Amino acid sequence: MAAHRKPKQLPRTGSAARTAATLALAGAATAAALPGSAHAEPQLTPAQIKAKVDRLYHDAEVATEQYNGAKEKAATVTESLGALRDEAARRTERLNASRNALGSLAAAQYRTGGIDPAVQLALSSDPDQYLERASYADRVADRQAGEVSRVRRQVTEIAQLRAEASEELAALGARRAELKKHRATVRSKLADAQKLLDTLSPAERAAYDQLGTAHSADAHADRSAPRAGTQAAPNARAAEAITFAYGALGKPYVWGATGPSSYDCSGLTQAAWRSAGVSLPRTTYTQINAGQRISRSELAPGDLVFFYSGVSHVGLYIGNGQMIHAPRPGAPIRIAPIDQMPFAGATRVA
Template sequence: MGGRRWAVGTVTLGWAAALVAQHGVASAAPLEPSGPKTLAQVRSELDDLYHDAEVATDDYNDASEKAEKQSRRVKALRNSIKDVEKRLTQLNAQAGAAARAQYRSGSLPAELHVVLSDHPQGALDSAAQVLQSQQTTATVVKTLQDMRLTLETRKNEATQELERLEQSNTDKRESRQRIQQRIIAARRLEARLDPEQQKELSRVEAIDESKAEQDWIRSGGGGGAVASSAGRKAVSYARSQLGKPYIWGAEGPNSFDCSGLTSQAWAAAGRPIPRTSQTQWAQLPHVALKSIRPGDLVIYFADASHVGIYIGNGHIIHAPRPGRSISEAPASSMKILGVVRPDV
């Protein structure tokens, strides 16, 4: 998300109250119809809308990843069920053949065969064969029972996995709706800006970025460490994507969202990492900000809803938000939650 907490401006927008009814998304933090807004207030509301959109994007990506894994699991379970059913058919045939053979051979106890036979040794051999046949039949029956239990287990697992898949698809639909609502509301808000107001927004944003960069330098921000070989490859990949558009849910090759860019950068470096900024923060090793090096990922905001890849000299490359392109920015231009390193 490209939601910087911009500096307070002094331009007022008398149209702000009328906008609420026009963008029509009650859940997307609409403007209050209580009078004119400063430009900074409008920008803050844009920030909130795009932040909400990016949180929903992370939810969407997470649900998509789960759905893909669950689909593969359902397919594997269905194949397993087919294999078990085929094996059961074979075992049923074996059990039937064994039962018929035992019926034809009779069921007298082995000791009576020996006593009544004119050839005791032959009778003993026959008895041994009968015993072996009975043991084989018992083995087949036991295997049949086990396979039937296995089949029942696989069917139950498939049913449960299908239910989870259905829930993941529902989560995807709901997240997609939230994303679209927030983006529509933000774009309608931005569309009401006249050229002078747009110019003022750009000017204040540039001031904010410059201030963030100076703050980083004054604070002695890290970044002097040398990149690893994999880190250099990840940075090189990110640089090659500069100028491509932000599209929510995208992970290349022609567009990206923030975590789509970072996950693909590290995949190109030979180190697959989690797909979303939240799981990147949760699962990758944390490092101190003062130890940051090119290739590390900078995670932003308390909910870990945005991420960029550190490229050195206090800068990141990131996919900012809808309507923007992949670009460089000061690493401290947004509220830093922490730093993670995929190749510790």
């Protein structure tokens, strides 16, 4: 009797891979609904889990950008507070010197000012010498008045500096409270997403991951310069930023990270343009205003492309409808089409 051998299946790629992954998730959902497989509480289907996880990741990214903004503000306030304290210390030193000078003048006046000037003139054996000394005393009095005025002004200035420092300290406390709140939100959203993913079987998780990467054929592309056939950068700086982004392909997404081993979405675009000598602000919602706003039809390699209504995600456009971006936790820096997410706007940096 002839043996019947099962034909080998070729690995699926592109749309076939997406279709297979979708069918796998749908099949798992159907199996979960069969009698005997239900738990006491209704279970989410893998497709529902994917939708919830994607939403949680998006919420986490919104909180991440808010965290990045609060962190940047805290750094600015800390620097300002340090400058105010340094200036207050310098002025206090000058105030102490002025007080010492004033004290010397006061002591000299005390030693010579106890006798009425008319009596001093009557007792003086040399009236001309006395008059000369009296004139000097007047000059000393003027100097003393000037020192008193200087001390008063310095005391007022130092009090103002200390009041400003106190305001900055309160602002720093507020920024730190924001940081703590946004950090807690990010961690909570990511933990909830992981709990949902942990409910998937290995096969379902593989299907989920495949759906997440199916749009990115170049997710594991060569980490080098752009390949032939891609749209040319309009200038040397844009080319440098794109080269940097290609070099970051495959590195992990880590929220709040700015490199060099990991990045979040705005950390990657900031680092890419920094390599080209251009300083960008830290967050998506400030980067969108860091250059010339352009329409989608005007896009050129090196432009920043933004997504979602709250401008919570950014990528670096590389031409031909593609971008390099840091997607989310668990998904490394990759190439993806810009129509993968809801387009919110674009900015030309240089």
